[in-house]
Amino acid sequence: MTVRIGVIGTGKIGRDHTRRIQQVLSGAEVVALSDYSAEAAKAVQRDLAPNARVYETGEELIAASEVDAVLVCSTGSTHEAYVLAAIAACKPCFCEKPLATTAEGAKRIVDAEVASGKRLVQVGFMRRYDAGYVALKRAVTEHTGAPIMVHAAHRNPSVPEQYVTPMAIHDTLIHEIDVFRWLLDDDYVSARVTFPRTCAKSHAKLRDPQIVTLTTAKGVVINTEIFVNCQYGYDIQCEVVGEAGVARLPEPMAVQMRLGAKLQNAILTDWKDRFVASYDVELQDFIKAAAVGTASGPSSWDGYMAAVTSDACVAAQEVEGAAIPVTSPARPGLYS
């Protein structure tokens, strides 16, 4: 059976997911497109999915009988309504991050999904599908003993002026927030932020770098450096320290060269290249679950927990050094 997919939002990521479904992945086909710019939707139709129908609104696309499952790739503020509509229509729905722009919005989705009685939503936290993190999780489970500390870094060469301090949480740390919950199989209980001196390349409205300390219910302490003007590259580092040993996230594959008095290999500079393979894996996973009418992988509960944690981290930015509690309600059975 081929899963018939409707894509809402045909900007960069919507176009890219359409290409994936049409040219790379197995078992699905894009049959519907929608964008607030009809032109954009038609361009993707023309380039990648000539048999797809273009809908005027996301709501119509979700309602269409020819659509089995939905991809929400539109601008963040529209996610909540589309996801709720997909749940109402009982159609599996892949939603790019953020699930909603507020924790309350994410909670409404959780409630609706719980009421529906089954998993229907996958959130686009692609790192869980990255071969490196998957291997790291296995190493931690099988070799290092129970985790006690995580040392991590999320570095970006530079950011534009509109990138302000809270975005370091909402747009950058958000990936660590989700992937460490999954990696450690744990929940956060507090967040603290430490600011070193701001780097020379930063902007007026951005305190960069910063170190976010998350503690978990099991007592793990996670220090993550966020440094978005690091100049040298896009670099994701993660080291887990356990009872019996230490494991590190693998560096991206690179050819080691000896050139000009340097033993060297390239570091990526564009974040889009870092986890590119994991987008294929997450969407294939969505297709597989959608084929039987459900969803797996990062859930709306995970999206909700990420929102709650982000809010605590942003609050922690505002009172440097203070430990801000991360409070989470009981986890519904659907997500256990």
Place this chain on the structure above:
Amino acid sequence: MTVRIGVIGTGKIGRDHTRRIQQVLSGAEVVALSDYSAEAAKAVQRDLAPNARVYETGEELIAASEVDAVLVCSTGSTHEAYVLAAIAACKPCFCEKPLATTAEGAKRIVDAEVASGKRLVQVGFMRRYDAGYVALKRAVTEHTGAPIMVHAAHRNPSVPEQYVTPMAIHDTLIHEIDVFRWLLDDDYVSARVTFPRTCAKSHAKLRDPQIVTLTTAKGVVINTEIFVNCQYGYDIQCEVVGEAGVARLPEPMAVQMRLGAKLQNAILTDWKDRFVASYDVELQDFIKAAAVGTASGPSSWDGYMAAVTSDACVAAQEVEGAAIPVTSPARPGLYS
């Protein structure tokens, strides 16, 4: 358009390629299966391709109007006849190695394909599609300057008793033979074999390890160690030395751990894991070309050159230290 594929030979590799086409790759579907054991073909039909038809013979499958393209995954001695039949039927054909069991057989395929006027055959040299070799080739092209030497190793933990000395060429070195021609964009002119003392774990009919020295038309010298009782793992090493620098094939992705007084990461032990991702890429490439009625990637000319070179290497095993010429006829324009 969905390419309708017929698979001849439903043993391990035929079953695996069927799974790939049905569950992983885009743009194709297995519609026909054939095996000398009808039971085997039916098992694959049942497990992976319920809509496929099982044919009694490969010839019938090739001739079937519902089949657009053919995968030859049967035992090596049958390859030549099936590939010639596919060419005669003007159907794109992916043939697992070896293209033929003799250089003459491979030459007959080349001649038939040239007579057909277009590329129809892709040989299953998957290493050309490995991300590591692709990155290495780019590093050599862009950074190290023109190649002068290659130092390589092909190591396997152990081999069964039926693995005899010439198989180190036909079954093992064959991959290096092809991938270095591609990596260097060059042709071989001679082969020499050096035997160190045979290792303690070797068998009576196997001189292991051995070092094969290939020289190319451009003057590159390639030393490849073949060691199939190395005990410690399946390990493929390749270093290219150019005019301005040196580049190494990346090691497979692995989590670095600190455990028990060792900084360590796993080395693979099963050859099937080493290039597993490249099988997906090579078959997707075949599907893409087959959709427009042709073939790309490793050609029957490459398969023929590999056969000619293998023969020279086996001859070189028999007169240790002697340089055996590798003679190749002019390359037909179809393959330029």
Place this chain on the structure above:
Amino acid sequence: MTVRIGVIGTGKIGRDHTRRIQQVLSGAEVVALSDYSAEAAKAVQRDLAPNARVYETGEELIAASEVDAVLVCSTGSTHEAYVLAAIAACKPCFCEKPLATTAEGAKRIVDAEVASGKRLVQVGFMRRYDAGYVALKRAVTEHTGAPIMVHAAHRNPSVPEQYVTPMAIHDTLIHEIDVFRWLLDDDYVSARVTFPRTCAKSHAKLRDPQIVTLTTAKGVVINTEIFVNCQYGYDIQCEVVGEAGVARLPEPMAVQMRLGAKLQNAILTDWKDRFVASYDVELQDFIKAAAVGTASGPSSWDGYMAAVTSDACVAAQEVEGAAIPVTSPARPGLYS
């Protein structure tokens, strides 16, 4: 000119330094020995310095006209008095850590040395002489741009029961406290301690691991993990993040091996092996300065600053999460 050295305290480290002077280093000779156990002093005399004279007390040794310079290797509580006596005698004095058991004691030494008008004291902070740290400091100075953060770890396989929580500062972190002041050319302004859950292998009176966060006058934030039951080895890690790049302390030299499905190299397990070469370098440096009647390298001011910082760290252990100020008086011109 040969510097005539008197060694006070002939236990493990005193014996080892005597061996160094007698058998490895250039320009000095051990002419006097003293220990609270006369037997111990005589044993070192017999084994390593037959021409040395054994004195009953350290004070007599310091006063002896044949002694040009003094090594204080006795138990920590005796250091202050011996160093003050050496300063009073105007003799260069190498003092193993700690310079004194209290910050006040260290301050008395500083005051005496300042009053003497010249550098006479070198404290045994050997890491400043380690080739790895020296190379790291050069990398930071020449390549990474001004430092902003340091991520460090000090790990030990296990500790005995008498090792209690404050010893993680006084005996373990003390080396990082000194070497980072030197590496960054900076002073500390606050200390904070975070405790993850205590590891399973820890003892009743030890909270292990812990993370100490030091901030500096220039705004650098240093996170150092102390984990003295890490099981896997003695491991010192240090990464400096600067305005333009990142530099890491080199791992100790080790042979990379491929064995038993692992790419591996040894990690040290005994702290005594980690900086063994730097003891030679620090003592040769002491001899060189003593030959001209003075001292260089880590000063009594550095020892004092280490004591002040240690006290703040121990205070920080007692109020987890609180930033404890590190206050230091103005630096005397002698140490600028």
Place this chain on the structure above:
Amino acid sequence: MTVRIGVIGTGKIGRDHTRRIQQVLSGAEVVALSDYSAEAAKAVQRDLAPNARVYETGEELIAASEVDAVLVCSTGSTHEAYVLAAIAACKPCFCEKPLATTAEGAKRIVDAEVASGKRLVQVGFMRRYDAGYVALKRAVTEHTGAPIMVHAAHRNPSVPEQYVTPMAIHDTLIHEIDVFRWLLDDDYVSARVTFPRTCAKSHAKLRDPQIVTLTTAKGVVINTEIFVNCQYGYDIQCEVVGEAGVARLPEPMAVQMRLGAKLQNAILTDWKDRFVASYDVELQDFIKAAAVGTASGPSSWDGYMAAVTSDACVAAQEVEGAAIPVTSPARPGLYS
């Protein structure tokens, strides 16, 4: 006891060894200097050894009663006569490579030393004292199982025009020739040379690079790439493949940096820096043995074997591809 050393030849290496003895090492003193340029000898006397006496000839220096041991650092063609004179005087003698300019000359030294009845000569093969090779030898002995193959490279950024093809053996490979005999505890039986195309940067009288294949009595095959115009750095590589695993010579200590989209560390470019620490160790070893009237480390037999092997390698350069036998007489008991 302080060993009183006379240094013959006060050029670069003689001056450097004098500095070592005077300022770095323990247990010796330079008391005599000699050079064909009296000015040069006096300059070293003035700068480094004011108490040393300058002799007009090496012969006088060797004969002087105040000289306990001799360092021969003069031009290569004079080594044989000085070493023979030192043996005749029964004084321990450290001789920089080559021991003699011909195998016959080296043999005469061996014969004289054997006749003297004890070891008196140490040849300046410093790599045996390099911490990396020492660790590699231990890894091979303890972990990899009996060696079967060695893959090595000796690369230099560039060479002047007077560096002609045979110098690749006499001046460059000579170090590998000695260190591999020691590493493997084995003797050579044949040498073969393979020439890839000559690199673009080479000179008219130099075929560069080249690959020298040495086989040993125990059946080990050693391939060493010599590439003296490699551009990128001075780089020494060595991998030993044994029955159970593989071990690599450690890279020189270097700070890993992340800068400008590159994960990088420096590669040395000057050969003098590569084994600089091993010069200290070899001379300290000489002093220690000289103090008891003998010599240890690389012997005149090793120097003779290196000469015999070099001659075979140069002969092999002249008949590319041919295996030239390396014949060695029985080893005298003195060197067993």
